[in-house]
Amino acid sequence: AAGVIQSPRHLIKEKRETATLKCYPIPRHDTVYWYQQGPGQDPQFLISFYEKMQSDKGSIPDRFSAQQFSDYHSELNMSSLELGDSALYFCASSLLAGAGDTQYFGPGTRLTVL
Amino acid sequence: AQSVTQLDSQVPVFEEAPVELRCNYSSSVSVYLFWYVQYPNQGLQLLLKYLSGSTLVKGINGFEAEFNKSQTSFHLRKPSVHISDTAEYFCAVKIAGGTSYGKLTFGQGTILTVHP
Numbered sequence: 001a002a003g004v005i006q007s008p009r010h011l012i013k014e015k016r017e018t019a020t021l022k023c024y025p026i027p028r029h030d031t032v033y034w035y036q037q038g039p040g041q042d043p044q045f046l047i048s049f050y051e052k053m054q055s056d057k058g059s060i061p062d063r064f065s066a067q068q069f070s071d072y073h074s075e076l077n078m079s080s081l082e083l084g085d086s087a088l089y090f091c092a093s094s095l096l097a098g099a100g101d102t103q104y105f106g107p108g109t110r111l112t113v114l
Numbered sequence: 115a116q117s118v119t120q121l122d123s124q125v126p127v128f129e130e131a132p133v134e135l136r137c138n139y140s141s142s143v144s145v146y147l148f149w150y151v152q153y154p155n156q157g158l159q160l161l162l163k164y165l166s167g168s169t170l171v172k173g174i175n176g177f178e179a180e181f182n183k184s185q186t187s188f189h190l191r192k193p194s195v196h197i198s199d200t201a202e203y204f205c206a207v208k209i210a211g212g213t214s215y216g217k218l219t220f221g222q223g224t225i226l227t228v229h230p
Contacts, residue, residue: 108156
């Protein structure tokens with residue numbers, strides 16, 4: 001079965017640079033979630049989209065923005081990168097958000113900021 | 115707001131022994147409950163979930179969990195572990211229904227280490 005695809009898998013950036021992370025949800029899934037997992041931490045919710053509209057927002061810095069496109073893929077844009085942004089970024093997708101839907105996670109993008 | 119507490123940060127156990135990973139949650143509204151497993155350098159894989167109905171839910175890889183509303187717990191169990199079960203396990207909750215579009219709140223994780 002198709003799974004959530006994230007690209008790139010690894011990304012190394014310098015401080016103050018920008019980064020773009022991409023997420024391709026499972027086909028026919030209408031909701032995308034982004035989570036950030038710092039070293040030794042639990043995943044923290046950043047933002048979600050349902051049918052291409054932002055549906056919820058968590059602890060996402062103002063330097064970050066995200067969107068979901070017409071083909072349902074999503075991109076997380078991160079600017080003015082800081083050392084503390086180094087983390088594993090997960091994307092998850094689900095169908096019929098708001099119900100007992102199950103979120104399926106991608107393999108993550110490991111961002112290292114030097 | 116809801117929160118999740120995993121009572122043990124690390125659980126060492128010998129192969130073929132039983133294991134229980136404890137999870138307690140706090141919420142003023144009804145929640146759905148999930149257990150995810152994360153192998154080193156990999157994403158999160160769903161083990162099992164409780165939405166409604168029978169309080170004992172069975173998942174993949176021989177794991178099961180029991181929802182206890184009075185104790186606000188959702189402990190994960192396996193009667194006999196294998197070396198391959200070594201991983202980090204996360205308990206998570208989500209508001210049942212409502213306007214929140216399904217964000218998960220995770221516990222701090224429990225690292226299960228199975229020794230030969």
